[in-house]
Amino acid sequence: MTQPCRHLVVVLGDQLNRDASAFDGFDPALDRVWMCEAAEESTHVWSSQQRTVQFLAAMRHFAQALRGEGLPLHYETLREGGLADALREAIAHWRPARLRLTQPGDWRVLQALRAAAGDTPLDITEDRHFLCSSARFAAHARGRRQLRMEFFYREMRREHGVLMDGDQPCGGAWNYDADNREAFGPNGPGFLPPPTRFEPDAITREVIALVQQRFADHPGQADPFGWPVNRAQALQALQVFIDERLPHFGRWQDAMWTGEPWLYHAHLAAALNLKLLNPREVIAAAEAAWRGGRVPLESAEGFIRQILGWREYVRGIYWLRMPDYAEQNALAAPHDLPAWFWTGDTPMRCLADAIGQTLRHGYAHHIQRLMVTGLFALLYGVQPQQVHAWYLSVYVDAVEWVELPNTLGMSQYADGGLLASKPYIATGRYIERMSDHCRGCRFDPGQRTGERACPFTTLYWDFLLRHEARFASHPRLALQVKNLARIGPAEREAIVARADAVRAGSVA
Ligand SMILES: Cc1cc2nc3c(=O)[nH]c(=O)nc-3n(C[C@H](O)[C@H](O)[C@H](O)COP(=O)(O)OP(=O)(O)OC[C@H]3O[C@@H](n4cnc5c(N)ncnc54)[C@H](O)[C@@H]3O)c2cc1C
Ligand code: SF4
The missing domain is CATH 1.25.40.80 (Serine Threonine Protein Phosphatase 5, Tetratricopeptide repeat)
Incomplete structure (x- = not known):
């Protein structure tokens, strides 16, 4: 039977930092580090291959550094199931007097590990990485x-x-x-x-092969x-x-x-x-x-x-x-995320470009996230929890503490204005001004109705029509809402019909 250890220090995939507070007072003669690649972390949302490689490769390199330092480490390579079950087994095996964990970046993980700790005391230590506790x-x-x-x-x-x-x-x-x-x-x-x-080294190449297979x-x-x-x-x-x-x-x-x-x-x-x-x-x-x-x-x-x-x-x-933040949907957005968000297969050039590079590299810069993919989802009326699941899946930098407020709050206004002072909405003209995408696109950002109408522009006016009452006296949006007064009933109908066609997938 293994000797019980004093502290089992739990290190998660986004805590690859030797200065983390959970290591304070670490004594290699008494304590142990525990790390685990749990498949559920890649399946609770449909995590992209690039993102999973990023996490597993960085974890394995950190484990290598810990071993190089001579720290006793129990590292579980990719196993089915969740972190909580794996931790329960580790507790039964190592019988630690206490568990130590730096504050995780995900509320769900914190709850799961608390439950898994059972009767073993769990010390959650401050994450000193951040400047503001x-x-x-x-x-x-x-x-x-x-x-x-x-x-x-x-x-x-x-x-x-x-x-x-x-x-x-x-x-x-x-x-x-x-x-x-x-x-x-x-x-x-x-x-x-x-x-x-x-260039990927042997460790990363092994992870790439594993992810491609699993x-x-x-x-x-x-x-x-x-x-x-x-x-x-x-x-x-x-x-x-x-x-x-x-x-x-x-x-x-x-x-x-x-x-x-x-x-x-x-x-x-x-x-x-x-x-x-x-x-x-x-x-x-x-x-x-x-x-x-x-x-x-x-x-x-x-x-x-x-x-x-x-x-x-x-x-x-x-x-x-948290946890209520994740459930918010202040604008009561009801629609499903269009399936092409997972492939980039759309004639809208701006979206095809932003999603294409996202799936290739796990990366898009802030304005692509906010004013292309995020803007489209907001104007379309995608249910914010589906937008959140997409952003959490596709970016190599996606961890819930940072992804969720950016998506739900900044990009989808689902928190009703807690994080950002107004919804970030614009027509296709914004994208035309900030890029070359519209030049080669079959749509025209200047048109809101008709065969060539840019879906962003149609959906922008449709958004204002749907939320006219809510934003009519909003200090930062009222001017945009006022412009609706210039649109007569026939054109309003045409905007709504075209927006419905965009959502039905018969336009793009
Ligand atoms: C809908 C949406 C989802 C997002 N999801 C994430 C996410 O999962 N993870 C993430 O780190 N960022 C996220 N962001 C913020 C931002 O888009 C990315 O941090 C940035 O694009 C990463 O690229 P970069 O390192 O080249 O950043 P740069 O543009 O070069 O910015 C420098 C650094 O500043 C920080 N930063 C910039 N903007 C933000 C922001 N709004 N919130 C927090 N940090 C910021 C990042 O650490 C970034 O590395 C999201 C933004 C939006 C609109
Ligand atoms: S015309 Fe509209 S859909 Fe096409 S690239 Fe410009 S903004 Fe995007």
């Missing part, structure tokens, strides 16, 4: 009628001394978005620095795979981003171009979310590049806002509002 965020939220990212972000800047000159923001403003967000213009982006991709019917493809899977690679990817792409990040943050998935973005979300990188080191590198004169302030500030602002803010909202 759940308790700190709750204090920020307490007593506020409205939560807004911008105010939270300013508090974080002050509290952590980021981009500050004394008590004032560097450059005199908190936000430089007015200088950002250009489109590329008719000739496109021109030369683009190549993304940092890593999850063959899952969306997307496992190969080619080039994401960072260990800390050294993540640090290299960070350095190249700071040197080559951050200088242009702000300016082109919202731009899109057909066949160009990478542009000037960081491609660091998965490395951050799996904890291969610490957000403090990413923020510090961006600030140092600005202070060293290598990056304009609007790029450094725009980038830092995403990490110190949005990333921490959405996590705060997740833990403040």
Whole structure:
């Protein structure tokens, strides 16, 4: 019979960080690490092949590093079923006096592991990866009628001394978005620095083969795979981003171009979310590049806002509002997600491009997620829980604490305006302005009815018609609603008929 251990330290697939608090006081003579590849983590939503490879490959590399350090580790390679059953067996085998777990990134996992612990005491330790603890965020939220990212972000800047000159923001403003967000213009982006991709080593190749075999019917493809899977690679990817792409990040943050998935973005979300990188080191590198004169302030500030602002803010909202948050559907959106979201097989060029690269690489940048796939689902009226399941499945960086508030709150307005101050809605004209997609498309973003009407434009007006009463006096949407007054009854009918045809699949 095995000797009972003191602490069994549970390390989940998005906790690949030796500094995690669950390791505090770890004694290799008394304690053990437990890691497990549970198939259910790839099946509770229909996880894409690229995403599963990302998690399993990074876990196996972390396990290798722990073994290299001489830590006693029990690592279960891919097994059927869920984490909870696997943990029950591990407890029966190792008979630990206590379990230790850094706060997980998924409410569902936390409940399952709590239940699995049974009579064995389970210490949930603070996740120090984040700059703002759940308790700190709750204090920020307490007593506020409205939560807004911008105010939270300013508090974080002050509290952590980021981009500050004394008590004032560097450059005199908190936000430089007015200088950002250009489109590329008719000739496109021109030369683009190549993304940092890593040739899979033997461990990753083995994972790719495993995923291709066990999850063959899952969306997307496992190969080619080039994401960072260990800390050294993540640090290299960070350095190249700071040197080559951050200088242009702000300016082109919202731009899109057909066949160009990478542009000037960081491609660091998965490395951050799996904890291969610490957000403090990413923020510090961006600030140092600005202070060293290598990056304009609007790029450094725009980038830092995403990490110190949005990333921490959405996590705060997740833990403040779960589990009810996941069930919300403020606009009572009733429709099923169109099946082509899982294949990209649609004549709408913008969507075919965004979904195609998503399934190939497990990646799309923020504006593609918010203003192409997300916008379409919102205007179409897809039930938000189905939209959530799609986003959680397809991106290599998808972990529920960050994916859910972005999808349900920011993109689908399903929380009724808790996270974002208004629904992000636009016609196809927005996509036309920010990309080249419409040039080669069979639809026309300027038309809302008729054979060539762009589905985004039709559905935009249909959305306003459906929600006219709700948003007529909304401070940030009333102007858009007012434009309905110019549309007569016959055209309203034509819009609704065309929107129905889009939903019936007879248009696109
Ligand atoms: C519907 C929807 C779903 C999303 N799902 C996820 C998700 O599952 N995981 C995820 O990490 N991000 C998600 N995002 C946020 C954002 O789109 C991605 O973080 C970003 O596109 C990742 O690419 P990048 O690393 O090149 O980011 P960049 O555009 O270069 O941004 C830099 C970093 O800032 C952080 N960041 C940027 N925007 C956000 C945001 N809105 N919320 C939180 N962090 C942010 C990320 O860590 C990112 O790596 C989602 C956004 C939307 C609209
Ligand atoms: S016309 Fe409409 S569907 Fe076609 S690419 Fe433009 S926005 Fe997308």
